[in-house]
Every structure is written in structure tokens, then in C-alpha cells.
Amino acid sequence: MDLSAVQAALSDKSYSTIAPLCDDLLLQAASRGSTTDEWPYAVHLLSHLYVNDLNSARFFWKSLPQEVKDARPELAAVWRIGQCLWNREYAGVYTAAQGFEWGPELADFITAFLERYRQRIFQLLTKAYSTISIADVVHFMGMSEDDATNYAVQNGWSLDAATKMLTVNKPKAQTNQKLDASKLQRLTECVFHLEH
Template sequence: MTLSRNSARFFWKSLPQEVKDTRPELAAVWRIGQCLWKRDYAGVNTAAQGFEWGPDLADFITAFLESYRQRIFKLLTSAYSTIRVADVAHFMGMSEEDATNYAVQNGWSLDAAAKMLTVKKPKSQTNQKLDASKLQRLTECVFHLEN
């Protein structure tokens, strides 16, 4: 992870100032990256939604935010059994109403009086047994990729 962060910093510092000035979307992407590295979950959403993206990047940013929200939701699901609506809204970069709707649509339950959400844990998956032929094919594939 450090290598990626350092590479990004080097890339940013090596960009000529005139490129940064004429391409404001680069600075906006840079702000998103900084928030990701700092684990500033709400900041990612603020940075992404606080810029008017051109048509060439708008769909990408929308898809990124949806994927990011799903990842954060999955993290919240694994970390909490109950959580305040305000905290979910903060982490997800949504209004409390939208965060509540998102959580309830994904199986969580709401205690409206306490403004708390009860997390629905996913059913644990059973491990599949790997037969010898699948292991052999996997080994051959890895061997082929390495050579």
C-alpha cells in the first residue's frame, strides 16, 4: 500500500502546475485519493460529490461511489451488531433518511425511537471441498502463469 501511495504522491508532485490548473478534475481525483488513504470515509463522498464531473468521468465517479458505498456497508455489517443511524449516514455519505432506507432495504431493522439500526449478519457460507482434479487444474494454471 505504501508503494502505491508514494507513487501517487510522486506523480502528483511531478505534474506541471499548468496541467493541474487546466485540469481541475485531476485535483478533485487527488482529493478523493487523499481521503481514501486517510480512511476519511465521509470525506470520500464529500470530495466526489463536491465537484461537477464532466461527461467523460461522471459515470465512472457514480459507479465508484456505488461500489465504495457497498464496500463501506459490508465493513459496517462485519463490524457492528447495532449502530446509530447518524453514524451509518456519516460513513455512507448519505442523509440519515437515505442511509436508513439503504440499510432497511439490505435487511437491517430500524428502532425509530432510538434512531438505531440492528445489523443483519450474512449467513455464514459453508466451505466447499476441493477435489483433487480442481486442485490439479489450479496448480497447472499457476504454473503456466509463472512460466
């Protein structure tokens, strides 16, 4: 089985392309009756988590034979991350990812996943809160108190050190729609035509 495209995507850190690539290659292998002993199951599962496709990750996990799940500790470790995501155990995602000794094939991928996940959580916190305690940010972001505070401040939030609260800096809504004169003229003519 030729997995060079998957290896190339991993080397190039093109992580968002791996899930569809693995899905297609696995279907091709199944249609030819090829063995999948060398299949990068952990990479495949993590690729679905990376693009936040929890349904596909869950389906992929359920479709695997039990002997594959039992024989591959890295695969089981990736699934623990998936379970935490599924159950919205925010701190558990970091604990599961950082609590396993990842092999060279997955170490960079896990780091990239955590950074992407942290960014996604930070965006959700920005939308959901106007003020939030540092302790809550620590919980959601999986960082130390100092790191979480620095991350938030570097991203435009402000700190009240006395109360240990962060004030969220909401991004301004963009309303850059410009109406050029010709469009306004056509609209005026259309309305005039409908009225008369």
C-alpha cells in the same frame, strides 16, 4: 497516441479494466518518448481509486509534473477524493466527489465509483458492528438519514425507530462442503494404511 481502448472501456462502463490499461499505455508512450499532452490523467487516477489501489493512485499523483496538476482542475478534484480515502475521511469522500462539476467523460465514472465505495463501506460496517446508530451510518455512507436508513433496511438490517439504532444482519457463514463417499473411503484407507 491511441486512447481508443480507454474510451471504449469508459463507454462500456468497464471501469475495473481501466487502471491496468492506462498503466500499460502510459509505459508504452514513455518508452517511445511520445508526448502525453492528451493523456486522460483524471481518468487514470480515478481508475486506481475505483479498484481501491491507493498506493498506485498516490504514486501516480506524485509522478505527475506540477504543471499538469495545476492545469487540470478535474485531476485535482479526483486527487481530493484520493486524499480523503487515504486519510479515511469517509464523509469527505462524498463531499469531494459531489462538490465538483464533473465533465461528461468522468460524470458516470464518479457515480459508479461512489456506488462501489458505498457498497464497500456497507460491507465493512456489516462486519464491524452488530448495532450502529443511524447518525453513524449517515456519516460513513454519505447519505441523508432517510436514504441511509432505507439502504440499510433494504439490505437486511432492522431499525429500532425509538432509539434510532440499526441492528446489523450478519450474513450466515457458508459451510456447504459435502464429503462424497469415495473421498471418505480413500481417507479411511489412507489412515488404515498408515496405522498398519
